[in-house]
Amino acid sequence: MPEAPPLEVRGLTKRFGSTTAVDELSFAIEPGRITGFLGPNGAGKTTTLRMLLGLVHPSAGQALVRGVPYRKLDDPVRTVGAVLEASSFHPARSGRNHLRVVATAAGIPRERVDATLELVELSDTARRRVRTYSLGMRQRLSVAAALLGDPQLLVLDEPANGLDPEGIRWLRNFLRSFAGGGGTVFISSHVLGEIAQLADEVVIIHKARLVAHEPLAALTARTAGGTIVRSPDANRLREQLAAGGIEATSGEDGELRVAAPPERVGEAAAAAGIVLHELRAESASLEEAFLELTGGDE
Amino acid sequence: MRLVSAELLKLRTTRLLLWLGLLILGLEVLVIALHVSQNSVSELAQARSQRDVVSIAAVSALISLILGIVASAGEFANGTIGHTFLVAPVRERVAAAKLVAVAFAGAVLAFAACVFAWALAALLLKARSVPVHLGSGSSLRLVAGIVLAAAIAGALGVGYGSLLRRQTAAIVVALVWLLVGEPLLGIASADPYGPGRVIASVVEAGNQGSELLSFDRGLVLALIYLAVAGVLGTLAFRRADIT
Structure with a gap:
């Protein structure tokens, strides 16, 4: 038991x-x-x-x-x-x-x-x-x-x-x-x-x-729901993602913040033969997660 | 037994007992000194008069009632009842431990009050060259009655305090009842059956006048009051949400 x-x-x-x-x-x-x-x-x-x-x-x-x-x-x-x-x-x-x-x-x-x-x-x-x-x-x-x-x-x-x-x-x-x-x-x-x-x-x-x-x-991770990806060919990756209807915003050093899960970003990059240096789920802070779940009540 | 020990430790580790003890001693000094100084030697020489002098020790029954109220309702006032129930979540056991502990503490307090009253009265009577008759059977029955009454009153206070759970209000209501409410029962000739008079009949232990119940009847009725207060207080303990 x-x-x-x-x-x-x-x-x-x-x-x-x-x-x-x-x-x-x-x-x-x-x-x-x-x-x-x-x-x-x-x-x-x-x-x-x-x-x-x-x-x-x-x-x-x-x-x-x-x-x-x-x-x-x-x-x-x-x-x-x-x-x-x-x-x-x-x-x-x-x-x-x-x-x-x-x-x-x-x-x-x-x-x-x-x-x-x-x-x-x-x-x-x-x-x-x-x-x-x-x-x-x-x-x-x-x-x-x-x-x-x-x-x-x-x-x-x-x-x-x-x-x-x-x-x-x-x-x-x-x-x-x-x-x-x-x-x-x-x-x-x-x-x-x-x-x-x-x-x-x-x-x-x-x-x-x-x-x-x-x-x-x-x-x-779930609350944030996005992906951080870094590539030496970030501009082409962003265009590739846009073609698939996925929004991405550019950061520094070839970093993109993508409004999609890591699996979809990885698949899009692989399909276009784009090299990736980093691919990870974006994490929210606990505070952000908490506020999202509770509608901002504290 | 552990819970009773813990309840006694609670009583010993604040200054409540000390203050209540000092209050009793102060009242005893005042009343006994006034009585011995105001009455004639011939009157003081009577055993009955000397018994009246030391009967002030019966105030310990009232103080014991207050002790019981503070021991139960005070836990809610100070917020310590949460800790008490965490250690002993079966609340009926806590209620029983409090009843036993306060009854014991009340009896000890009353006995100490009697010892002091007897000693002080003997000292002052001797100082006025009055022969001392404080060892008579009647006087010694008074000691037993006061100790028993204080034990019952203390336990009664626990049950009553558990029921009301508001310390100050419970004390005020009890005093107003004893001073105003119970005498009003006299209109219907029911005053001997009020809890205060019933406790007084236990104090008198066989020496009562016509206005009090006999010791036996008083004791039985006091125990009935105690049982009712104990059961109601325990039920109130059981149902209470400690928020």
Whole structure:
């Protein structure tokens, strides 16, 4: 029997009164990969994550972690680490005590608390009350709480919020190292540049519905849909393409940008006996792909 | 058991218990000092009067109720309920752990309040050369009643706070009910059955006057109130969307 995917949603729907926050969403993420979860504000990302984590009840459909609803996990803290909003701490409790509470409830040894604080570089400020923490420190504390049980699956909701550039770099390196060790990461973010640097694949939702779920490279190539071709005989190639009804614009060093897939460009060049030095699918940036799929909503 | 320990740790790792404890001590100092200084030596020498002096420790039942409200509704106010449910997604267990933890904390708080009240009263009575009768059976039953009432009130506060989920509103409504709402039940001669009076009948533990239910009936009714609040609070926990 095949192993259940780390995270899976099937026909997941959530309605708040007359508002549909998530509408029949279905996807499953692959193990050992970083999957970005993107969508404009209000698209339903946070609601989806909270349904996966058992915090919000679906109106219909299923949200599964390792094949079962979060509520039915035997040992949730050791199965999945979750980073929620950074403000979700008691302001008068110290960072270390917050972790001690989680560790006590989950039956995790106290030594792990200090080790995790060390890992997120909060040891020096661990005994200070959370109300004195910066937003970035709270985010690190959230990450520490997620890592307490040493899970192989991380679900992160906007973890880069409030982090300074050094913190963002730390988080990026940490997540890469986590995924490199076989861990699975599902990360929502509105910072597209971060996702572009991190993710292997992306899930994009818009107006509560799924609009894309594919590897990042495939998405950016598909969205652009064109071809970059370079030839020492670029002018003749452009005429050849024009004769076939294909538009091409000239660039530098014999480069053409062609509004057709690489296969058609290659066939046209071969038919005319034109030498090519480069032929590749044109990639859009993640931002361009995102904006195209979401109609420009951010 | 782990969840109960975690709930107790939550209570110990903020200053809430400290402030509530100080509030009880402050009230005890004020009331006991006034009572001992204002009454005559002959009156203070009566066991009944001395019992009245230390009965201020029963305020710990009210404080325990507030502790219960903060322990449950406060989690929603501070947004920490999400973390709690991530660790323990079976919410009924969280509700049960909170009930047990706050009942225990309330009982400890009440016991400490009694110890302080008895010690302070004994000290002040001796200072006025009044023979101390605070070890009488009646006074000791009062200790047991206060501790039991505080445990019940704390758990009741958890259930009630879980139901309302708005910390400040829940505390204000509870106080308004106890100070205004419940006395109004007297119009229909139903005031002994209000939750506040029922808890008071547990406090009195066999020493009640005619205006309170007997200890047994009060205890049974208090446990019924607790069961109803616990079930409704647990259902509210279960149904809540943590957005």
